[in-house]
Amino acid sequence: MKTSAFLYPWDVVGDPDAAARVAALGVQQVTLASVYHSTRALTPRHPGRRIVTAEYAAVLYPPDPARWSGQPLRPHEQSWVPGADPYAEAARALTDAGLQVHSWVVLAHSSRLGAEHPDTSVVNAYGDRYPWAPCIARPDVRAYLVALAAEAAVREGTLGTELESCGWYGYGHLHAHDKTAGVGLGEAAQYLMSLCFCPDCRAGYGEHGVDADELRASVRWALEPVWAGSGGPPATGWSGVGELLGAGLAEATLQWRGQVARTLQESVVASVREAAGAGFQVLLHADPAAYRTGANVGVDARHVLSVADGVVLPCTGGDAAREAVLGPFADASGVLAANFGIVSGMGGSPGTLARDAAHAASLGAGQLRLYHAGLASDQDLEAVTDALRHIG
Template sequence: MRAAAFLYPWDVVGDPGAPGRLAALGVQQVTLASAYHSTRALTPRHPRHRVITARHSAVLYPPDPARWQHGAPQPYHQDWVVCDDPGGPYAEAARALTEAGLEVHSWVVLAHNSRLGEDFPHTSVRNAYGDRYPWAPCIARPEVRAYAVALAAEAAVRPGTGTRGTELESCGWYGLAHLHAHDKTGGVPLHGAAAALMSLCFCEVCEEGYATLGGDPERLRDGVVRALEPLWRNERAAAPPGESGRAGERAAIEGLLGAEAAALVAGWRDAAASRLQREAVAVVRQEAAPGRFRVLLHADPAPHRTGANAGTRPADVLGHADGVVVPCPGGPAGGAERGDALGPFAADGGPGATLAANFTVVSGMGGSPHTLADDAAHARALGATELRLYHAGLASDQDLAAVAEALAGQGPEG
């Protein structure tokens, strides 16, 4: 199968040997970050540094001032990667990778932005208790959707860089789950249904949306709080018996909220996510030059799930995007969920749809590069057409050697 590796521009800028190492790995594509959230990243092979600290969400190119309205949400500049290219770190890295024979696709993070939540607090998801999640913009809000769609258009295409496609991450609802700095939220374990309830938004726009569908926002909020109360007392009743996987989570949500309330919430949130996804894909296609420019979404087949792999309805998202990138736990740790996100997309994808199985290949982050060959074969049997490898810049030399061996064993195109 065709394979692509994720990469940050700072893995390439200042390291002339990086493109050659990536090409030797056996991948055909690099998915290169052009708009990314805050992070602290190791660079184990870079000749000039070992740790990059991206202090806030930012774009890795100079944003076009004419595209953005003063006083409204807009992309943030970065200063942690210095380069001479007027197109910024993304352009410099993209050109170097292209010259090494690698196809470059942009990697764009949309609805995950902590600084946006600090500067525009009203745009954040607000849970049933009134707590705001500054890292999670509420995609039902018109100003958030306008920002995300404009960001998709600007960050995805990057004219003059040789970019051939894009992968849109967090193109949908974000929620409670977030690896925040010094995160202290693990004291009470949250099962899937509880995490979903803690991710429901009750900002004024969402409350109005629930009301337009015939719901009572206050009654719905009280229902969420009551459903979660046993969790804080550490009672087993908070975790419905038999909840397992995506279908079990959906059933558990209905059991906790009631079928009518659960359907109402799902109707509002699914419509908001679908609108953002459709508009983002459409504007990228409009922005791209005539010809083939592939648009994929990082996605989960369960609409209630939130995060980087935003929940979708497979038939819906594959009706307008060229395909999806889905998380696939690899190795023995994958357990029962090993590739289970692939099936629903494979069932609804047409003959030309891309279904990319995303495997973590960094051992220190729980990945299993040494089982990649078996994991890839399993994914292919479930319908995967391509591989994604997270993350070539973060992995150790030993991890990358295992990846190269696995890719060599399957041949250049599978």
Template sequence: MKASAFLYPWDVVGDPAAPGTVARTGVRQVTLAAAYHSTRALTPRHPRHRIVTAEHAAVLYPPDARWTGRALRPRPAGAWAPGDAWGEAARALADAGLEVHTWVVLAHNSRLGAEHPHTSVVNAYGDRYPWAPCVAQPATRALLTDLAAEAAVRPGARGTELESLGWYGLAHLHAHDKTAGVGLGDAGQYLMALCFCPDCRAGYGTQGLDADRLAAAVRDALGPVWRGAAPSGGGWAGVERLLGAEAARGTRAWRDERARTLQEAAVAAVRAAAPAGFQVLLHADPVSYHCGANAGVDPGHVLSVADGVVVPCAAGDAGLLTPFAERARTGAVLAANLTVVAGLGGRPGDLAADAARARDLGATELRLYHLGLASDTDLAAVRAGLAGR
């Protein structure tokens, strides 16, 4: 199986040894961030720095004239990735014989939420999630679609991976998160992800739901959860138990339609801007009501739109591949995303076994998260694991 490694431009720019270090692990492709959220990242081998602080969501190349005069637009990076950092890094990686694809983070942008609060998801209590743009809003959808096309199709890129192309919810590693005092299961997370901005309130109306009554029902359902008197897990059955089957189905119908049509529009925009043979993958979760970086999708639908998916396989658990494998057409890419940084809970020493397990469940490729963050010991384990597949 082909293996690709995730990298940031700052892992490469200023470090002439980085492309060779990556190539010697045995990977033949790099998925290089072109648009990314705020982060603080370790660079354990870089000759100039050890910590990079990306202060806000940014594009890591110079944005073009399509954004002139638009209120909602991507922001260029600051000193952490100045100029065309993506292009500089991509050229160095290509010179080392590595195929380069773009890594594009879309509906995850705290800077957008800070500058334009009305674009954010609003929960049933009236709290805004500035990291989570509401993907139902027309202006936000236009931003994300155009950003997907621009950031994906960088000079020299052979393909792209689109992350966060769907709903984001409460679960998010925000600065100094203090949200784990009450453990929310997947049903509680869904209720806390329901958006009540004006566009979503109108959208619930198209499903026969009154938005005020729905918000009150969410608050009532979560009351016992906050007190620790009721569970909030149980999958979709748990959502229906908390909210009622009719209301639950109505919210999901609205949200699924908004996510599906945004995915269709973004992929179409990328294809229109890309050369022939350009590969388009989505980071995806096979449960459509799930939120986050791996957007919840309908497996059959997303595989009819994109060339494939990148699927989280944390701690070697590749079970999320199965729903995609059951619906995959011939030639579809099913990439198993394996964490190979031990300090982040990864299993670099088990890479060969985890890759074999993923292959048995339908994976056609591997993604390794994240060689720029990995220690030398982790990299040695990756080299051994890829050699032993």
């Protein structure tokens, strides 16, 4: 199975041994971040540092001034990795080590965008803005994401791209010093807390026969037992959304949000293909449950494979969880990549990678993704190397 490991440019820049070390794992490809959200990351093997603090969402290459001149929404350059073009420097080193390089592009996830342009953010039923979550129904946000995708995906020496957060982001987000665990929100309540009520979304609900003020009131009423802790076990799944909101209202919101996400994905992929030319592979990080938000955006399985070359699917949890994610794509004709966590300290299981990969292959997965070779300990990487020998 073709296998790719995720990396940040800062895992490679300044470490002359990094590329060879990654190649020695037995992977054929690296998925290298070209635009990424704010984070604080360990670099456990880097000779010059142990912590990288990426203070805001930024591109890890020099953006084209001509592309962004006069644009109100534009990407920010990073300042935490030395060099004029950290992505290109890392990509060259990895290519020289015999690895293929694909870009890793995080789109609708940027706290700095929301801080500098509050009107771009998702607005929940209580009027709270989510600065980390741009509302993809807004024309200015969509235009920005389409332009960013084309630039960030198609870098020199890059053979393909993986697009993360190419759809709706919402409530679920590990923010700085997160204090949101006091009330247990189930999956259904999180969906309600992710519904946007900005002017564009309010108009969109109206197009689907829903009065936005009535919907907002229904969301708040449905969540009252959740805040009180009197609603019983948290509602889960799409059926749980229907239980909280009512099946008719729930379906109307999903129709609007699905239309917005599908057309954005179509536009983003088209812009990347136009910039790249023939033979450039485009994959989306996705989840087959269309109502889900986040890094792995909810998609319509049939539609997304008519747009992109394939999908990267989160394969965390046990066999049942993997079957739920991979099952809807069982007959896929495109690339089906199973994404496994390999960092033990972050809940990954490198020791069971060979068994888990075999199970994913039995469900139709033809490729593997390993998250994340730069964050993993030496012991985790040794387990990965052993597993990949058995997988072949």
